[in-house]
Amino acid sequence: MALEAKRALVVIAEGSEEMEAVITIDILRRAKIDVVVAGLTGTGVVTCSRGIKLTPDASFDSVKDQVFDVVALPGGIDGARAFQASPAVHAVVARHLAAGKHVAMVCAAPLALGPAMGEALPQLAATLDKSAPMAVTAHPSVQREVTEQLTAAGAPHGVAFEFKTGGPELRVVSALGGRLITSRGPGTTFDFALAIVEALAGTAAMNMVAGPMIFQTQACREEHGGH
Secondary structure (H helix, E strand, O other): OOOOOOEEEEEEOOOOOHHHHHHHHHHHHHOOOEEEEEEOOOOOOEEOOOOOEEOOOEEHHHHOOOOOOEEEEOOOHHHHHHHHOOHHHHHHHHHHHHOOOEEEEEOOHHHHHHHHHHHHHHHHHHHOOOOOOEEEOOOHHHHHHHHHHHHHHOOOOOEEEOOEOOOOEOOEEEEOOOOEEEEOOHHHHHHHHHHHHHHHHOHHHHHHHHHHHOOOOHHHHHHOOOO
């Protein structure tokens, strides 16, 4: 019997970073993941941060009550601020984390994480690692704000904001048992999307997608000293 396809929700808003949105959508679909692209304010054309226009598959409102294997939010400061200001986005992120699903945010999108974690933490309390800070990353321009918001939300022992681990650049960071995936910006989006594929479908599936794209994964770069 064929396995049921994994499902991903990618939310876009006016000012979302088009590279981060399109690369994520493309790589997930290459991995045979069923991707729904939802417009935060409806089904109309979304103008991204550099003027590229994307047409959503659905409105966010029409899919927000569904359950997905991953909810992914691209950055772009205006789009990220829209996510940050949306209680509906916070509720979806919190509900998926509490249900053991994945949430993935890149660049400035972790600005929406603090408000969502305020809702999710009470439900996650039993499974949180209370011995260490929550590990996240994001675009450097929002590092302080993301850290302050997560600390205010009650992240245990605060936040470990990670860019490097003493060796090769750390382009993707996982927390909450791998359910929360964060990354830094347009240049790290291939790593970000492939990390989502690995989380949902396994390392072999990730390598099958990365190989034909002639892309060296983060694990390969670390194995070869970052080269």
